[in-house]
Amino acid sequence: QAVVTQEFSLTVSPGGTVTLTCGSTTGAVTSGHYPYWFQQKPGQVPRTLIYETSNRHTWTPARFSASLLGGKAALTLSGAQPEDEADYYCLLSYRGARVFGGGTKLTVL
Amino acid sequence: EVQLVESGGGLVKPGGSLRLSCAASGFTFSSYAMTWVRQAPGKGLEWISAISSTGSHMFYADSMKGRFTISRDNAKNSLFLQMNSLRVDDTAVYYCARDGGAMDVWGPGTTVTVSS
Numbered sequence: 001q002a003v004v005t006q007e008f009s010l011t012v013s014p015g016g017t018v019t020l021t022c023g024s025t026t027g028a029v030t031s032g033h034y035p036y037w038f039q040q041k042p043g044q045v046p047r048t049l050i051y052e053t054s055n056r057h058t059w060t061p062a063r064f065s066a067s068l069l070g071g072k073a074a075l076t077l078s079g080a081q082p083e084d085e086a087d088y089y090c091l092l093s094y095r096g097a098r099v100f101g102g103g104t105k106l107t108v109l
Numbered sequence: 110e111v112q113l114v115e116s117g118g119g120l121v122k123p124g125g126s127l128r129l130s131c132a133a134s135g136f137t138f139s140s141y142a143m144t145w146v147r148q149a150p151g152k153g154l155e156w157i158s159a160i161s162s163t164g165s166h167m168f169y170a171d172s173m174k175g176r177f178t179i180s181r182d183n184a185k186n187s188l189f190l191q192m193n194s195l196r197v198d199d200t201a202v203y204y205c206a207r208d209g210g211a212m213d214v215w216g217p218g219t220t221v222t223v224s225s
Binding site: 001034036038040045046047048051052055057087089091096097098099100101102103 | 144146153154155156159166168169170171172204210211212213215216217218
């Protein structure tokens with residue numbers, strides 16, 4: 001089974017920009033992996049921010065954007081807010097089966 | 110209101126079985142694929158299984174194949190996860206989520222504890 005890789009932790013300054021990445025041990029991440037991005041704050045249910053590479057939900061702040069970058073899926077946060085401090089998970093699809101990354105703990109400091 | 114509510118969690122001994130349920134309301138359940146995800150205490154999210162809208166296609170994480178079975182009853186707007194041969198490391202909060210490409214609705218989760 002593939003392993004999905006994410007940065008363990010990242011720190012961004014308030015108002016700053018940070019990019020989280022999501023890689024696959026099977027090779028380059030493509031749109032065919034239908035990348036998802038989820039946000040989870042302590043004690044809360046995960047919330048889907050991005051689906052199928054770059055599609056935002058109605059509740060996803062516009063400061064979050066996603067794309068494919070350098071063979072990985074990428075989630076960019078531009079203009080970080082204190083409330084963006086959370087764990088972020090990506091999810092990739094492998095012909096029906098899916099695998100989560102280990103998650104990135106994002107600190108806004 | 111679109112809603113998913115899991116049930117069936119609890120304390121079970123290693124080697125035991127549990128059947129989780131996920132009750133859907135507020136949307137046309139039979140039009141959506143559904144997914145189970147779990148999260149062990151202090152750990153990350155783990156994808157378990159998904160089932161197509163009609164129930165004709167099921168997908169599993171390698172680590173759960175053969176022990177977990179996903180199913181659904183569209184007439185009762187319900188999703189199920191049969192878990193057999195449970196191990197201590199299956200202890201987690203189990204979530205169901207509406208799929209269909211967006212994974213936009215999640216239940217609050219039900220807690221499974223496997224312990225002797």
